[in-house]
Amino acid sequence: MSILVVAEHDNSSVKASALVAIAAAQAIGGDIEVLIAGAGCAAAGETAAKVAGVNKVLVADNDAYSHDLAENIAALIVEIGSNYSHILSATTASGKNFMPRVAALLDVAQISDISGVVSEDTFERPIYAGNAIATVQSTDSIKVLTVRGTAFDPAAADGGSATIENLDIAKDEGLSSWDKEEIAELERPELTAASIIISGGRGMQNGENFALLESVADKLGAAIGASRAAVDAGFVPNDMQVGQTGKIVAPDLYIAVGISGAIQHLAGMKDSKVIVAINKDEDAPIFQVADYGLVADLFKAVPELDALL
Amino acid sequence: MKVLVAVKRVVDYNVNIRVLGDNTGVDLNNVKMSVNPFDEIAIEEAVRLKEAGTAEEVIVVSVGASACQEQIRTALALGADRGILVETEEEVQPLAIAKVLKAIVDKEQAQIIITGKQAIDGDNSQTGQMLAALAGLSQATFASELQVGDGTATVTREVDAGLETITVKLPTIITTDLRLNEPRYASLPNIMKAKKKTIDTFTPEDLGVDVTPTVKTLKVTPPSARQAGIIVESVEELVDKLKNEAKVIS
Ligand SMILES: Cc1cc2nc3c(=O)[nH]c(=O)nc-3n(C[C@H](O)[C@H](O)[C@H](O)COP(=O)(O)OP(=O)(O)OC[C@H]3O[C@@H](n4cnc5c(N)ncnc54)[C@H](O)[C@@H]3O)c2cc1C
Ligand SMILES: Nc1ncnc2c1ncn2[C@@H]1O[C@H](COP(=O)(O)O)[C@@H](O)[C@H]1O
Numbered sequence: 001m002s003i004l005v006v007a008e009h010d011n012s013s014v015k016a017s018a019l020v021a022i023a024a025a026q027a028i029g030g031d032i033e034v035l036i037a038g039a040g041c042a043a044a045g046e047t048a049a050k051v052a053g054v055n056k057v058l059v060a061d062n063d064a065y066s067h068d069l070a071e072n073i074a075a076l077i078v079e080i081g082s083n084y085s086h087i088l089s090a091t092t093a094s095g096k097n098f099m100p101r102v103a104a105l106l107d108v109a110q111i112s113d114i115s116g117v118v119s120e121d122t123f124e125r126p127i128y129a130g131n132a133i134a135t136v137q138s139t140d141s142i143k144v145l146t147v148r149g150t151a152f153d154p155a156a157a158d159g160g161s162a163t164i165e166n167l168d169i170a171k172d173e174g175l176s177s178w179d180k181e182e183i184a185e186l187e188r189p190e191l192t193a194a195s196i197i198i199s200g201g202r203g204m205q206n207g208e209n210f211a212l213l214e215s216v217a218d219k220l221g222a223a224i225g226a227s228r229a230a231v232d233a234g235f236v237p238n239d240m241q242v243g244q245t246g247k248i249v250a251p252d253l254y255i256a257v258g259i260s261g262a263i264q265h266l267a268g269m270k271d272s273k274v275i276v277a278i279n280k281d282e283d284a285p286i287f288q289v290a291d292y293g294l295v296a297d298l299f300k301a302v303p304e305l306d307a308l309l
Numbered sequence: 310m311k312v313l314v315a316v317k318r319v320v321d322y323n324v325n326i327r328v329l330g331d332n333t334g335v336d337l338n339n340v341k342m343s344v345n346p347f348d349e350i351a352i353e354e355a356v357r358l359k360e361a362g363t364a365e366e367v368i369v370v371s372v373g374a375s376a377c378q379e380q381i382r383t384a385l386a387l388g389a390d391r392g393i394l395v396e397t398e399e400e401v402q403p404l405a406i407a408k409v410l411k412a413i414v415d416k417e418q419a420q421i422i423i424t425g426k427q428a429i430d431g432d433n434s435q436t437g438q439m440l441a442a443l444a445g446l447s448q449a450t451f452a453s454e455l456q457v458g459d460g461t462a463t464v465t466r467e468v469d470a471g472l473e474t475i476t477v478k479l480p481t482i483i484t485t486d487l488r489l490n491e492p493r494y495a496s497l498p499n500i501m502k503a504k505k506k507t508i509d510t511f512t513p514e515d516l517g518v519d520v521t522p523t524v525k526t527l528k529v530t531p532p533s534a535r536q537a538g539i540i541v542e543s544v545e546e547l548v549d550k551l552k553n554e555a556k557v558i559s
Contacts, residue, residue: 067473093466096450097451100403100437101441103439105442108523109403109404110433113432128429132328132532133532135529136525137527140524175477176476178473178474179473179474192469237472238453238486239469239471247469253558276547276551292540292551293540293541294544305547
């Protein structure tokens with residue numbers, strides 16, 4: 001049994017989410033091959049070869065794969081995909097984009113966002129915004145899976161010595177092209193990698209007030225997140241949204257400030273180890289999942305917290 | 310051009326779902342059902358394309374039990390022109406839905422097909438991408454802005470690091486993200502008018518699609534519950550607890 005893990009990378013190294021997908025592959029068991037597709041991605045291939053448990057790294061270095069265009073990446077994976085029992089990627093915006101395309105082209109189902117491996121054909125996954133966990137079994141010859149970033153301990157980035165094979169496959173489907181991006185400069189840890197997160201909701205009132213959270217975040221080495229309401233209102237950019245349809249996080253400490261705790265928000269953070277809620281409404285549902293709740297005006301409490309750290 | 314919108318009937322997003330005691334699924338008895346929120350956004354975008362003169366006709370399709378007619382009527386009240394129900398009482402999984410939608414796309418020759426980014430029951434986020442694959446078409450997922458040009462569409466997408474803009478060839482499949490638009494409410498006169506619009510009904514067999522699932526749900530369980538926490542009286546107490554009890558800050 002051979003498993004293919006499609007790894008997200010930034011051309012120089014593989015992302016943490018890919019290490020989680022590799023860990024899920026280890027839980028399934030079998031030979032693990034990692035695909036690095038991109039343009040100028042040889043260095044990422046070398047870092048992938050060092051990941052513990054990886055047997056082989058396939059590097060597809062071609063302009064067609066430069067911006068993760070789903071049509072091209074999917075065509076590449078399908079070309080090599082029938083050799084594998086399982087094809088995995090992380091449940092990231094990129095994985096969610098091309099993996100269902102891969103599954104459909106192979107005429108098999110995809111099992112999205114697995115949170116557990118029961119056996120080689122049976123997996124657990126959250127449904128209804130994490131309010132239920134389904135155990136599902138696939139009868140397809142190839143299992144196409146995306147892996148929840150918070151569900152497995154990442155594979156060790158060092159210790160492996162996989163062979164590297166270059167794939168000379170160019171798949172430019174000519175259906176789409178990449179124009180530009182607006183990417184926020186990251187001064188803090190990435191949300192999905194941070195061990196502490198402080199998030200603001202509609203209660204923050206505006207974008208400027210997020211400076212209150214920034215100051216606390218800097219002292220704690222924390223990432224900053226937000227509720228959908230805060231993003232929709234334009235306080236902060238979309239990449240900060242935590243929840244059912246935003247990022248799924250599970251840090252050691254999650255501090256929710258001025259967030260009511262709608263199920264869609266809880267879906268993204270309720271697996272955090274310790275949850276703190278600061279809200280002036282003592283009936284806010286966020287308190288039902290909080291280990292430590294503070295009923296207070298955030299404009300008083302957050303500066304106090306900042307001063308005490 | 311024709312615009313096709315896929316609409317799923319799902320448990321309303323405000324409902325707190327309950328897992329059945331025998332672990333066979335979630336309790337759907339007397340639960341409020343609605344149009345999947347992302348599909349409302351899809352309908353709105355399609356109707357705006359019509360209002361802008363880009364589209365001539367907006368067709369909505371739903372796959373499922375006959376009760377899906379309600380959600381199709383909602384879409385018609387919001388401005389879609391006609392509906393298609395592909396009726397089946399069986400459970401239909403994303404790949405099969407995509408096959409059904411492909412048959413409708415072929416039949417209608419739609420240029421733009423809009424689906425939601427994900428259905429909030431199964432949280433799969435697959436159907437649009439699968440449809441694009443089966444139809445051999447381009448895809449623009451998680452769209453927060455759409456501009457239709459001559460033979461192409463330019464789409465801003467919500468990705469993990471922020472936003473990116475791509476250009477796709479038409480026909481194309483777009484999947485909607487939350488910030489693409491703010492759906493309107495249906496007015497009473499439009500709800501009345503919608504009653505007169507046509508809904509054609511087919512079965513998957515009529516379309517030549519085998520919808521037999523390949524993924525079986527063995528059981529459905531509630532997630533592990535969190536232990537009840539405490540309310541602290543002051544910020545000092547909070548900091549003390551985080552340092553000395555939870556030991557998550559130093
Ligand atoms: C399909 C769908 C998907 C969704 N996906 C997501 C998602 O991924 N993530 C997400 O977050 N939401 C999501 N939502 C939205 C979700 O339902 C809620 O609307 C949203 O989470 C509310 O955000 P909020 O808690 O910031 O705002 P509100 O619910 O308005 O809560 C604001 C809170 O701030 C408190 N507050 C106000 N002022 C102060 C103050 N001075 N001091 C202290 N507390 C104060 C209030 O008491 C209140 O509890 C989704 C909704 C739908 C329909
Ligand atoms: N039964 C269905 N009928 C019509 N459209 C559907 C159906 N299931 C899914 N879709 C469409 O596909 C989108 C994504 O669904 P999913 O892949 O299940 O998360 C939904 O937002 C709908 O637009």
